[in-house]
Amino acid sequence: MRNRPNVLSIVLAGGEGKRLMPLTADRAKPAVPFGGTYRLIDFVLSNLANSGLTKMAVLTQYKSHSLDRHIAQTWRMSTLLGSFVASVPAQQRTGKQWYMGSADAIYQSLNLITDEEPDYIVVFGADNIYRMDVNAMLEAHIDSGLECTVAGIRVPRSEASAFGIIDAADDAKILQFLEKPADPPGLPDSPDESFASMGNYIFTRKAFVEMLKADAEDPDSKHDMGGNVVPFFVNKGQAQVYDFTKNDVPGSTDKDRNYWRDVGTIDAYHAAHMDLVSVDPEFNLYNRHWPIFTQQYQAPGAKFTLRGTAEDSIVSAGCIISGGDVDRSVLSPNVVVDKWAKVEESVIFSGARVGRNAVVRRAILDKGVHVEDGAEVGVNRDADLARGFHVSDSGITVVSKNGSVNA
Template identity: 60%
Template structure:
């Protein structure tokens, strides 16, 4: 039997998520609830676990309590085995400072790599919505024989200006890596498409250590994985692009193959939810061949609809009660209640929300435990909404955690 390489996965989960405020006012971005029954971090952890990678360190920093609790409860690998999913806080191991960038986060956690002695290190972000088999990327990294691999997703060139972009030759070797270029480089086989970096990397372990230690000495560096470490490998001809479209996830359909969303803004967060609720969803949560794992709803009973309460083209999580209300084109997370005569339309409702009698909620995101009083109206009068709440550029109203409307 062929022995498998020793792989350590590091998940970068320390970002503040300022553009998702107020959803990140009280929690780290990877801990933001998503899709009714999940948190954002569940997607990357599910991808790693489904691929068989069970040595995972999650590097946390800002407002990490709910994230740490979620990992300990939902991702506990019990038993006397070498497998673990561990939340690792900033520890100031290399001086009295917190993380000064994603590369510095790994430098300050090099003890994890030294202790594990892996052959390869996976470094993935914690706040994207997608399915991927990381084992296929690791296999291609090994076959390419280079020190670094960067996952690239194909996007139209005119849209690639918002991303870190990859220029590669016909063999897949990266020749240039540029952040948000005005003229994005084309892929080798299609002049109309560009490779955008997904923020997912695979490294040969010793090469990563060498790069991080050299970067640590550079006072001009921002100590960022995408901005500093990847260019380090590109300059040496040691970076390879992994085409995300080549990744074949069991159970995926032609419609959701290659789906990936950076939900870093309120509008992208909202749109990713809308992607899931169509009859033939762009992102299919119901693929049991590659499940997205979570246990947030384990203690709730099934959803209940009484007094002619209805939900159309919507996803309704366990514990919800729709009593005489109407829900359309929406996602209701666990333990949300919609009362008699209330209307919820085109909205994302997070756990524990209460929507009172006759209330109207349209094109809105209601954070955890929000209470909408009887007859209150959200998402109808933009001018009034802007006086009370955050309204995104796309017109999505966001009501922060624990507020009463």
């Protein structure tokens, strides 16, 4: 086994997540709750921690309060062993401006790299659901001797214009990289699929720092990882792809070995939850060999009274199902579902309350929402729109934080 290199991981967590509105009206996208007790950022941080990469800087900017709080309360690592998860807000170290793009976020935080002097820098996005052995990607990076490695996955071509698209040679060298092309090319062996960047990169330190400094001086650059940094290394012949089909983590199943989801839209976010509550989900949250870590709430166990039921559902601690019926839904801590209420195919954040005889169907209720006795949400699209709720393309109704649903 080779000596363990010094690795600094930088997690980009400053994105606004506009397409997840209104869930991101009041919080950064990586802080959006997921799966009852998690937040999106827990997946990347768990992957890094499980891979033994325990020096992590999380770069935050947009509405970062709940994200900072979550990191501070949850991700306390042992400083004795040199581990840390540091939440680093924009600090205007290089001038008066906020981060101009994801590469500028790292440039403005170069002191982290100078202080830590890592051999390699892992730069990962913060808003995807997946399990990944980052060490295997690091090994591939070191073995290649190249300056940049990009994680890649096949996605349906119909969705590929949202991603950076990779054209790679048989030896994995990237020949061409197109950031979010309007008409993404298909793969030779599968024309309906494209090879997409997962927004996860590994760089060799010296080359990366030199590139960031040059990029900061370039008036034509958008200072974007996918738009500028990756194409720079590709043009230099110094970039390769790490194919995610090689991914394997302890305890993974054939189904979830290559599971990776961008839950960046309300529909994708809701669909990923419906997968979690299915009898045989694609993504297995219960893999104890590669745990996804999160904050454990101080709350008593979920309680079911007055013949309250939950089927095919995740019900978190502190919930009280008092005579209502919950079906194919995910409930965060401290949700109350009252007598004769029905909750179906819904995602309910902590502290929400569903009153007697109320109906919640294919809806997402943000924190603290109150559905009054007898009220309905997700049942009639026009009525939901008229009440000012957001309704997604596939008809998922979202009620904003602390909102009320009146009868």
